[in-house]
Amino acid sequence: MSRHSGSSRHRSHQPRSSESNSEDTIEQVKAVVDQLNGVMVSAPHEWEAYLPSARSAMLALDRVRFFRDSQRYTEQVWILHGLQDFAFHDPDAGSIRDVAEWCQAAWLRILRNYPDDVETLTGLGHNWLQRSQATLARIQREEGTDSSSSGSGLTGNSIDSDEILTNGLETNGFSAAPPADPRRQGPLYVEARGYLQPAVDFFTRAVASADALGDLPGDLLASAAESHMSLGNVTATPSDERLFAQAIRYLRRAEETPGYSLSIYLQQYLNEYGRYVS
Template sequence: MSRHSGSSRHRSHHSRSTEENPEDLVEQVKSIVTLLYEVVSSRPYEWEAYLPSARSAMRALDHLRFFRDPQRFAEQVWMLHGLQDYAFHDADSGCIHDIAEWCQAAWLRILRNYPDNVETLTGLGRNWLQRAQASLARIHREEGNDSSSQGSSSQAGTWPPRSLLDEDEDDADEELASPPADPRRQGPLYVEARGYLQPAVDFYARAVRSADALGCTTGDILASAAESQMSLGNVTGPPGDERHFAQAIRYLRSAEAVPGYTLSVYLQQYLNDYGRYVS
């Protein structure tokens, strides 16, 4: 009986000390997030060993109502990037769902205080885009397995859509036109992917508009916005896919024009190959 009461007193004292020293708790969380950054960059294969620490950091921040304080914006963003990168350490295989959802909710809390903040909008766009990666990877694997029997009609997002081809293009370009509509785009994987990608497209578009208004648009934001549009185009049937592919090209052109910025090899090739189809 005495051991039980002693334990209760200890827990009560610990609770009071935590309440009296919130900054100590914040510093502990920062140490955990610093470690998560290191894990993701250097040894992501060890991610599972750090799951209890990541979740304890989330609980501590919830206890402190940390993301309701508009004065701590820089710290909030830094912590969220660390936790979100950890949640999506292998996005093609999926994510740590509770941490990914927690990050999204935290970004939304910050957005209430800073509704046009570029970094917050970008963080939300990245959250949704990374959520889609597992669905996109599964689609790619399934289509790869079926390609011998399905032919080119199995490939999502064939570019450019027929409506974008100039009437005076020679016959050689006809092979680039969209194939017949693939009924699998109405399948559950495609629907799931679109459900993740539409918010990604929307948040990145808001981020670009805000950055443009502030004169702080970067090549990275534009490239990510283009990637979200390309991905959504890949899982959208014609003619809706045309709009997403065309917007991706426009973002890539803007990114290419940013002084000192270089597109990735993949995005540069995409722009070189298909930019001529978009006015």
């Protein structure tokens, strides 16, 4: 009898207790993300020691169905940025796959509630773009000198490497493109395109949404350009030419954005090839 009444009391208070526990869980996760942010700044080489905490945080958020709550958008985005930065702490070496895929799924849940949200579309674009980097770096390592001499240079970290894209561009006055490269049908190229096409799609949607709002930041335009340039590097002619031309258009707009400066590599690319795109 006593046991039964105790159980009844527990059930009657369970919703309130459950809500309190969920809030505690979310606060604990925020503390973990704060810690991860600090590690990425001060000691990224120690990332492996913090992986169990990151995975525990992900499981905890799934347990309380955190990303189903459309009222917590700001917290959701902040947490996802922290976990995604952790997942791609060294993208050329490869991501922490389960964390990267979990972030992608979480972004998609937010997108269901906010289908035109610039931040969410950008987050998904970066997720796919960064997932491609290990494959691009592998192509660069395996083909190295050959790919450079054939004029189909690839960047290991999109445009953040020392190698400027030197692919020939035809049409609209572009210089002659190199002959079709059969390696672009190889498995690594196919894999790279599988990552980069969604990156291009999400960044394109993000740019359109931001443009419609009249608030299009330079860094979004630069990222959209990087995704197009990277996909162009693993795509056969003539599709690659269209991608490179669109990248130039994005870079022009980024260059014109008040308060924003292109990286030296993007600026060099724009200076070299911009004159060919009307």
